[in-house]
Amino acid sequence: MKSPDKNLAKKLAVVLVLKLAVLTALWMGFVREQRVHVDGDSVAAQFLQAAATPAKGEKP
Template identity: 75%
Template sequence: MTVMKPLDKTLVRKLAVVLVIKLAVLVALWWGFVREQRVTVDTNSVAAQFLQSTPIPAKGLPQ
């Protein structure tokens, strides 16, 4: 069984702190910008997209 060196424990602690900070930033960004966004889905529109025989080019792309 290998015992962790003090340097290894410090590294693990620093990595854990960085991961917690990153998670907090991601949650804050989501809470601030994405949380209130809603997407309405029209079932007829979705069915038409899946059932059509020729694909519709994406907006903004040359045909």
């Protein structure tokens, strides 16, 4: 590998490591603690309700 190629590879590696660090920090700061409670019965009710309601202009 030539010297400019090695230099470019080092710069790309540094940029990728920094990007990964920033993304990890953002995830830990904003997303990690978020939780969504999913209840199977409420999900089933939503799907059944959507299927039972005809779209506008359709006949049941």
